[in-house]
Amino acid sequence: MFNIMKNPIGIGILGCGNVGSALVSLLLQEPDEFFIEKIAVQRLDAKRNDYVDTSKLTSDANSVVIDGNVDVVVELIGGTTVAKQLVEVALKNKKPVVTANKELMAKHGFELLALANECGVDLLFEASVCGAIPIVRLLKESLVGEEITRIIGILNGTTNYILTKMSEDNLSFDESLKLAQSLGFAESDPTADISGRDAGAKAAILTSSAFISKVNLDSVYIEGIADITAQDIDFAAKNGLVIKLVSVIEKIRQNGDPDFKISIRVHPVMIVKSHPLASVRNSFNAVFIEGEAIGEMMLYGKGAGGLPTASAVLGDILDAKHNISLRTSNRYTVPKERSILNLDELTNEFYVAVDVADEPGVLAKVAQVFGSNNISIASMEQNGFGHNARLVFFTHGSKELDMKITVAQLSELEVVKKVGSVIRVMAKSQ
Amino acid sequence: MFNIMKNPIGIGILGCGNVGSALVSLLLQEPDEFFIEKIAVQRLDAKRNDYVDTSKLTSDANSVVIDGNVDVVVELIGGTTVAKQLVEVALKNKKPVVTANKELMAKHGFELLALANECGVDLLFEASVCGAIPIVRLLKESLVGEEITRIIGILNGTTNYILTKMSEDNLSFDESLKLAQSLGFAESDPTADISGRDAGAKAAILTSSAFISKVNLDSVYIEGIADITAQDIDFAAKNGLVIKLVSVIEKIRQNGDPDFKISIRVHPVMIVKSHPLASVRNSFNAVFIEGEAIGEMMLYGKGAGGLPTASAVLGDILDAKHNISLRTSNRYTVPKERSILNLDELTNEFYVAVDVADEPGVLAKVAQVFGSNNISIASMEQNGFGHNARLVFFTHGSKELDMKITVAQLSELEVVKKVGSVIRVMAKSQ
Numbered sequence: 024m025f026n027i028m029k030n031p032i033g034i035g036i037l038g039c040g041n042v043g044s045a046l047v048s049l050l051l052q053e054p055d056e057f058f059i060e061k062i063a064v065q066r067l068d069a070k071r072n073d074y075v076d077t078s079k080l081t082s083d084a085n086s087v088v089i090d091g092n093v094d095v096v097v098e099l100i101g102g103t104t105v106a107k108q109l110v111e112v113a114l115k116n117k118k119p120v121v122t123a124n125k126e127l128m129a130k131h132g133f134e135l136l137a138l139a140n141e142c143g144v145d146l147l148f149e150a151s152v153c154g155a156i157p158i159v160r161l162l163k164e165s166l167v168g169e170e171i172t173r174i175i176g177i178l179n180g181t182t183n184y185i186l187t188k189m190s191e192d193n194l195s196f197d198e199s200l201k202l203a204q205s206l207g208f209a210e211s212d213p214t215a216d217i218s219g220r221d222a223g224a225k226a227a228i229l230t231s232s233a234f235i236s237k238v239n240l241d242s243v244y245i246e247g248i249a250d251i252t253a254q255d256i257d258f259a260a261k262n263g264l265v266i267k268l269v270s271v272i273e274k275i276r277q278n279g280d281p282d283f284k285i286s287i288r289v290h291p292v293m294i295v296k297s298h299p300l301a302s303v304r305n306s307f308n309a310v311f312i313e314g315e316a317i318g319e320m321m322l323y324g325k326g327a328g329g330l331p332t333a334s335a336v337l338g339d340i341l342d343a344k345h346n347i348s349l350r351t352s353n354r355y356t357v358p359k360e361r362s363i364l365n366l367d368e369l370t371n372e373f374y375v376a377v378d379v380a381d382e383p384g385v386l387a388k389v390a391q392v393f394g395s396n397n398i399s400i401a402s403m404e405q406n407g408f409g410h411n412a413r414l415v416f417f418t419h420g421s422k423e424l425d426m427k428i429t430v431a432q433l434s435e436l437e438v439v440k441k442v443g444s445v446i447r448v449m450a451k452s453q
Numbered sequence: 454m455f456n457i458m459k460n461p462i463g464i465g466i467l468g469c470g471n472v473g474s475a476l477v478s479l480l481l482q483e484p485d486e487f488f489i490e491k492i493a494v495q496r497l498d499a500k501r502n503d504y505v506d507t508s509k510l511t512s513d514a515n516s517v518v519i520d521g522n523v524d525v526v527v528e529l530i531g532g533t534t535v536a537k538q539l540v541e542v543a544l545k546n547k548k549p550v551v552t553a554n555k556e557l558m559a560k561h562g563f564e565l566l567a568l569a570n571e572c573g574v575d576l577l578f579e580a581s582v583c584g585a586i587p588i589v590r591l592l593k594e595s596l597v598g599e600e601i602t603r604i605i606g607i608l609n610g611t612t613n614y615i616l617t618k619m620s621e622d623n624l625s626f627d628e629s630l631k632l633a634q635s636l637g638f639a640e641s642d643p644t645a646d647i648s649g650r651d652a653g654a655k656a657a658i659l660t661s662s663a664f665i666s667k668v669n670l671d672s673v674y675i676e677g678i679a680d681i682t683a684q685d686i687d688f689a690a691k692n693g694l695v696i697k698l699v700s701v702i703e704k705i706r707q708n709g710d711p712d713f714k715i716s717i718r719v720h721p722v723m724i725v726k727s728h729p730l731a732s733v734r735n736s737f738n739a740v741f742i743e744g745e746a747i748g749e750m751m752l753y754g755k756g757a758g759g760l761p762t763a764s765a766v767l768g769d770i771l772d773a774k775h776n777i778s779l780r781t782s783n784r785y786t787v788p789k790e791r792s793i794l795n796l797d798e799l800t801n802e803f804y805v806a807v808d809v810a811d812e813p814g815v816l817a818k819v820a821q822v823f824g825s826n827n828i829s830i831a832s833m834e835q836n837g838f839g840h841n842a843r844l845v846f847f848t849h850g851s852k853e854l855d856m857k858i859t860v861a862q863l864s865e866l867e868v869v870k871k872v873g874s875v876i877r878v879m880a881k882s883q
Binding site: 049053149155156157160161164165166167168169297298301302303304314315316317318319320322323324325328330331333334335337341342349351 | 475479483579585586587590591594595596597598599727728729731732733734737744745746747748749750751752753754755758760761763764765767768771772779781
């Protein structure tokens, strides 16, 4: 297909937006290593940076993935339809593919990696999770012999930025979101971020890389940050905690089970300030890994943005180039199908805020509901009086199902106006 | 030399202490991948874990590195004399070597890597810097196309543990050191840690990996933590800062210079609490990397200990195995000789504590010295009165040489009893 001694190698790029232009700028710095053969774009006449050679542009993406001078295809168009077809054609044409496409890898990763195996070429996707953080390579190489037990990730920069602003600058959720939008950290429709769906897709990719497991994404528990209030943030701060939206992926062995199950979930947590994840601020991402031999490890960096993402793409291109020169490619282990552990079966500590009537005997009635569902209260505090009376509880470790029932029963109590936020707590320091 | 399809491969281990035993336990979990052919030890009759097969032990280390059944040699004996000879013999016998030996790599790394190049086999040393943190691989692979501008590392777990205890539990330096020793974090002779020398050796290895630069280790500026006082810690805390011992490696272009110089130094800093490095507590290590495309990135994890270090060794063994199967090896770029920038030329912000006579006009005299040396004071505070009167200053960015002269002149003033701590400040948040 290609000359093994070929240097520089030809790069074909699909898509020339933010990441694509940044990649072009990086590739141009290494003319001995790469030349840009073709760049597929939707609109040939769109305004571009000066350094983008417009004679390389084409609106025919298909011509890029079959071009004889293209040695590595970089897919940056996003989505799961056209992108998928183009990646498939490239692989079948024995061209290694580097992609930054999170949706594609979360939805069709297994199938595409199997195709790459079959075709004997690389499909590399470091940039699809957490931008510049080299988590995929770490899992594939440094930690390949490691028994990973849990991963906790801050995988979405937009929500982390919003929570940071709420917590440090006392902005409301809406104000923080607007600020994020004005700075370009949040899209005009921020639903995928705020709802936790974006973090869920990234968690799915990490699950397959870390646990060689295939799970049904639809059964992942996902809870976003839209309901977090300033009171929650304040109360957390007063107790040495910070609220973060985390993705948790955990290997869980239940008694008697010969094999493990996977718990994968996205939700806000109140995390103790001394935990390394608590200091991940603004739009930064981080992945905290717990393993048998390594103990704890964390990777921290920019999760998005043109240059950081292009830098991850470049790392993968170099990897593909190295493998081309060795006439080899990565082999992907076929993942095992695993069921996701039902959230109800997990044990967590909780923060629960309950708006109540400010009258004698209320606490007893509320506490009775907790107690009758086997939930043990670690501490309680009344915030506000009269119409604004609110009881705030921290619980000891409790079954999720018990908490679900407790919340339902509390809502039925006459003295309870509303069960406000229910937020999981990670109080253990590292 | 070896059968390309050979599986499992034979491992020869030099040294079976803490890391060696942990490595044996990890290798035994993968019998399809590895078998342990021989383990060289100093004392055949020493007490060992049950899982160490004593029939594999030998006191003849040389027999391990020439053994026909050994495909990869793991060097865990430490030091720079016997270890160096054994590594050389192994490489010349075309056996890939994995080492956790920091002294060896800091002192003879260039020469040994050149030999590995010449022999066409791998010399891998991930475990020699920061135990389980995969910083060497990150620099070699993910960041190979990155223009790294600065690395700030917390590379010594003992000193970080001591500083954490002083800061969080109000222990004195001596109490913290004793605690570290009783928990096995510090050696009975902790000089190499406390003085910053250990961090300096690791910084040298990182310099060569990150900047492909060869520097004369003897000219690295190294300052330890023995003089840090409880007052310094308290004053830092009051100002939202934490004291950490850091290794800083920086690419510096001076005006007109076509090529960059390297600044490499080890010293305590007061770092702003919101910086990710500030939350690296206890015996953990971290490497904070700044680069043109990635922005900021940090790796955090255990820097020492049997299992974490063995886990890094295992990652390297797998890498060597992969290369064996491809009949290839890593190629090391010959590093460029570079001069280290003289510390005097650097600019830093400083914290300066000066014990003074508590009498009118003292501040004016002291301030005059700062001013006459072009050092601009950002804030000043008097701590204590009478015999304990102490003036504490934060300066704006100042030339190191100017500060050196200022300290010397202050010490000459009659009203100054003693210039206490002078600590560099990193107040910029991320």
